[in-house]
Amino acid sequence: MKDKDAFVHPTALVETQDLGEGTSVWAYAHVMAGARVGRNCNIGDHCFVESGAVIGDNVTLKNGNMVWEGVTLEDEVFVGPHVFFTNDRYPRSRRGGSPDMPPIEKTCWLVPTRVKRGASLGAGVTAVAGVTVGEYALVAAGAVVTKDVAPHALVKGSPARWHRWVCRCGHPLDFTQSVATCSECGLRFEKKGQGITLL
Amino acid sequence: MKDKDAFVHPTALVETQDLGEGTSVWAYAHVMAGARVGRNCNIGDHCFVESGAVIGDNVTLKNGNMVWEGVTLEDEVFVGPHVFFTNDRYPRSRRGGSPDMPPIEKTCWLVPTRVKRGASLGAGVTAVAGVTVGEYALVAAGAVVTKDVAPHALVKGSPARWHRWVCRCGHPLDFTQSVATCSECGLRFEKKGQGITLL
């Protein structure tokens, strides 16, 4: 079932009852029962949203993403194509049960991941279970995020490391002094402690 | 055709006759004719299993995996989402045939890959053609495996390098001496040569 103003492609599967107004779900995508998807989102082709995943409003999920139980994407998050979330640090096949390999029944394996408001994850990023990506951070394509990312930080590489600061609009900021004005949108920031804040 | 006790999602394509009892194939997944899939496996959404691929019993294939001809996954293997297997070290489009580009007809390009019993590959791992991943090894999310992985080794990075030892259950082992007891499941191991063995 879906909200009356959502769009679901004929080849998609939407089993949740929690799909917000104005949200589109494209070809071959699958949103499971129990997933929560906000308003005005775009869920691209071949995406998978698992029961228990939480997606805010105005989120863009490019194609081929898998959002698992334990993953929360806040409002205005951008997820590039084929981003890898994980929710288990030491995964094993739980389907064991052969004579010398008893089934593994771990109970506390679920490790949550959170991408905060307005942040962007580039194509093919891997986000290791347990990390938090800060507001308006930008993770470069192909990076492997193994620890928390500061708000407004652009990180890249494997493992992902701080590279520079970016604006809300995504544009890089040049801090010649302790203050920077975005050359794209005009917002102003100042350095504060280890991070930056909007003036 | 499929075993009477297998489950195939209505949107999935199963063309093989070799699908074991208790195995599930989920939405938009495609198992080709000539692929062999064992019992009690879980083949996630958007997976592709090629003719000639061999998958054992109790294997978990998370979503979006592609298992090619030449790839063997032994019993109890766990494959995280979007793991990349390859079967050709120097791939070229074989569809050539334009005047100055004759079709490339290589005959011996197929390089086998084997993931041994109980091993786990994390999300977005790349396994280069020709590698063997040892029993109960654990390859961290996003790693690129370019050479063989020892049994029980946890490897990570690009290229993947040894990081520590893990138990059958996946939990890290602390070798303060030459012997370690898993704090999660109680199994005991000892160091032996370059590797570790179960006591």
Added chain:
Amino acid sequence: MKDKDAFVHPTALVETQDLGEGTSVWAYAHVMAGARVGRNCNIGDHCFVESGAVIGDNVTLKNGNMVWEGVTLEDEVFVGPHVFFTNDRYPRSRRGGSPDMPPIEKTCWLVPTRVKRGASLGAGVTAVAGVTVGEYALVAAGAVVTKDVAPHALVKGSPARWHRWVCRCGHPLDFTQSVATCSECGLRFEKKGQGITLL
């Protein structure tokens, strides 16, 4: 609509009118209206080709690839499974519009990427927006391409760096002197400036 001699799998969606003769589009793949696909191509399962993408003749797209607007693949290109193209250096969700987050309306975000004739991209490669991959280059599995790749170069790693030279057929070349003969197909090359040329 499609060319009379193209093959489209019953589960695929082909909305373009520009699909060349002899091309095959496999299960759950989606080629949008306005995409251009040449002759004799192979578009694997779960691929997505966006409006505005341009694909030449004799191209092999392995499974799960996404080819965006702004990406051009020339004739005889090979794209391994799950390769990540991008077309925006500083992506943000464009679906904003909440009180304190006005919609981001960037106009000049599209950055083109070109893969030149006969080049190959291995499994899981990330190609950052704006790069050109030269003729018959070979990008190793899992590499992250952040700058242009020379013709016939084999690059690998993150970021991708030059490793050796390869022949048109993909085979590595051994330059003991300034000239090399391919041991696989017999083509001869010489070093010239920073690159190599066919004799």
